[in-house]
């Protein structure tokens with residue numbers, strides 16, 4: 468609730484010297500320990516050692532850490548300041564006026580960096596720790612290309628080689644981000660590819676395989692394991708990725724304090740869950756301590772309904788079953804996501820900590836079709852002047868619906884969302900929407916194999 472309505476405030480800027488110096492680790496505050504990752508062969512908790520071949524050591528330490536605050540290394544802090552950070556917190560007054568709502572709507576601007584999404588917050592940290600360890604090359608997967616672009620940029624900053632397996636359908640349809648990665652010096656391959664055994668096996672049975680994030684992850688892991696001085700990087704889902712993203716929420720908390728406002732509703736879209744967790748967890752810390760009644764809502768596409776129609780169970784993170792099993796909301800690691808434009812939300816599973824919080828009732832979730840989220844994004848563009856990513860459009864949809872509810876009830880809720888990406892490389896999707904060519908997808912049946920519970 469806003470204690471002192473600040474009529475003049477439109478954008479809240481946190482000075483650079485007040486940018487947080489530590490990331491927030493929610494594992495320190497969960498009411499019970501997170502179910503551990505399991506070794507798929509033994510179904511026993513996985514020890515972190517085998518993962519050292521796959522990830523930089525400091526990232527594995529962060530993955531299992533239960534320390535509440537983890538220091539941001541000076542070089543990472545410096546790179547954040549140059550993105551630049553802190554990012555502004557904006558009040559969407561024209562949107563409020565258009566909706567004629569008593570609610571207040573705020574959003575955090577994570578699109579104001581050269582790659583246009585929140586992904587550099589972790590890409591910079593991951594590239595840094597790989598550089599410190601003396602690794603020469605990082606390899607990863609990317610769907611629509613946001614993550615690949617961020618890692619390509621960060622790798623260039625820290626002098627690493629970078630290879631990206633890009634889901635073939637995006638590689639063919641969205642050349643913009645492929646080109647950005649190449650300008651940053653990365654090597655970009657359409658997945659499934661002939662580079663890996665798994666890729667070749669898929670192409671043999673179906674030469675026109677469109678690929679998926681799960682397949683691209685399998686290929687990137689196989690590549691990393693097969694090359695010396697190479698490590699794998701993941702753009703979401705894992706604890707350390709969510710940890711790095713908490714810079715968003717830690718800044719936002721300070722910004723809300725600066726204007727003496729407390730958010731009542733915090734919503735965000737979930738692909739693997741990192742931007743929403745990064746924004747929400749510093750506020751969730753208060754809820755876990757019983758100090759706030761803020762509502763948290765995760766928004767996902769109806770085409771990939773992991774938390775709204777999936778199961779909370781152990782599943783693989785990739786299609787070829789190379790990862791440890793993680794307990795999470797999943798629609799099954801063999802699920803082939805339909806070609807919705809929100810490429811960042813086409814992942815079968817969701818981050819374990821976020822899944823835990825949803826399962827325990829600390830958060831709720833909703834799902835939307837793609838035409839309804841593009842309609843919300845159109846309203847935002849025509850009121851606030853901001854063309855968001857199709858992923859972000861899911862948050863906008865929730866915020867608008869909630870504000871319209873407030874109009875009916877007269878409630879003056881403070882609604883806030885993470886504006887996690889711009890849509891300037893998604894204009895064909897907007898074109899399809901404006902010309903009535905956008906299709907909605909909804910799986911009729913979802914079957915999740917039970918591996919372990």
Ligand SMILES: *Cc1c(COP(=O)(O)O)cnc(C)c1O
Nearest residue numbers: 613703738739740741742811888
């Ligand atoms: C990658 C991406 C997402 C989805 O990933 P999360 O880890 O859930 O944040 C959402 N929005 C944008 C703009 C993205 O680039």
